[in-house]
Amino acid sequence: MTLRCPCSQEHCTCCIQVFNACIEFESFLALDDVSFAIPRGVLTGVVGPNGGGKSTLFNALVGLQPIAHGQILINGLPPGNSRGKISYVPQKERVNWRFPLSVWDVVSLGKSAKVSLLQNLGFTDNSLIEESLRKVDMWDNRDDLVSKLSGGQRQRTFIARALTQEADILILDEAFSGVDISSQEGVINVLRSLRDEGKTILVATHDLNTLADRFDEVLCINRHICAHGKPESVFTKEILTELYGSHGEVFAEHQIGKHTHVV
Numbered sequence: 001m002t003l004r005c006p007c008s009q010e011h012c013t014c015c016i017q018v019f020n021a022c023i024e025f026e027s028f029l030a031l032d033d034v035s036f037a038i039p040r041g042v043l044t045g046v047v048g049p050n051g052g053g054k055s056t057l058f059n060a061l062v063g064l065q066p067i068a069h070g071q072i073l074i075n076g077l078p079p080g081n082s083r084g085k086i087s088y089v090p091q092k093e094r095v096n097w098r099f100p101l102s103v104w105d106v107v108s109l110g111k112s113a114k115v116s117l118l119q120n121l122g123f124t125d126n127s128l129i130e131e132s133l134r135k136v137d138m139w140d141n142r143d144d145l146v147s148k149l150s151g152g153q154r155q156r157t158f159i160a161r162a163l164t165q166e167a168d169i170l171i172l173d174e175a176f177s178g179v180d181i182s183s184q185e186g187v188i189n190v191l192r193s194l195r196d197e198g199k200t201i202l203v204a205t206h207d208l209n210t211l212a213d214r215f216d217e218v219l220c221i222n223r224h225i226c227a228h229g230k231p232e233s234v235f236t237k238e239i240l241t242e243l244y245g246s247h248g249e250v251f252a253e254h255q256i257g258k259h260t261h262v263v
Helices: 054-061 103-114 127-135 151-164 181-196 237-244 246-258
Strands: 014-025 028-039 043-047 069-074 086-089 169-173 200-204 217-221 225-229
Touching: 014 054, 014 200, 028 054, 028 069, 028 200, 028 217, 028 225, 043 054, 043 181, 054 069, 054 169, 054 200, 086 151, 103 127, 103 151, 127 151, 127 181, 151 169, 151 181, 169 181, 181 200, 217 237, 225 237
Parallel strands: 043 200, 043 217, 086 169, 169 200
Antiparallel strands: 014 028, 014 069, 217 225
């Protein structure tokens, strides 16, 4: 049976489709009947409380976490059959920063899955690595140790690594955690540029203050999908309260005072 895409559009352009997905850890239901779709070439912010299922969802999208029920399709295929089409930048806490690797070393690892016989014989084409580093403005830092970089530089390095994998979809988990405001803007500008090239990008974030200014769409998740759409349509008191309780209600009232178009 052919499933109808959750986007419900007659001419669907979605590259990520999730149908009634459930994920269980022993007796705990981490994701409950989650359905949504992401069109190609869209920059989407994924927001929700700690423990709300953002990282669990990302792990499922890249095939690291099995689902108990439902279906996930990446470009029409299950995640396990979509290797090379999707690249994942995990939370910084999951990266061993003590490894003595340079920026060049880290970015070159993105090519490892595409190593050919000629490359094994020493005939390497490093043009893709250089192009990726230049796109994220890290070419001048290519010899620096990753352990010595700022938070924003590390994020741009890992984005460059994802680019060398030549993936169509980029997923970044807490990309702005520990990154100062000015560096955040640098990262988001890189992501916008990649979106304009046709990349589909999902970014989990806790920073709601600039949500409406940064993303084309917002996916709100708290073990289920609370809302999905344009920032101005989902940035409401009811939805933020569903996500964050009383803290969300206070934040929503503050935002309503700042943006009269928010309802």
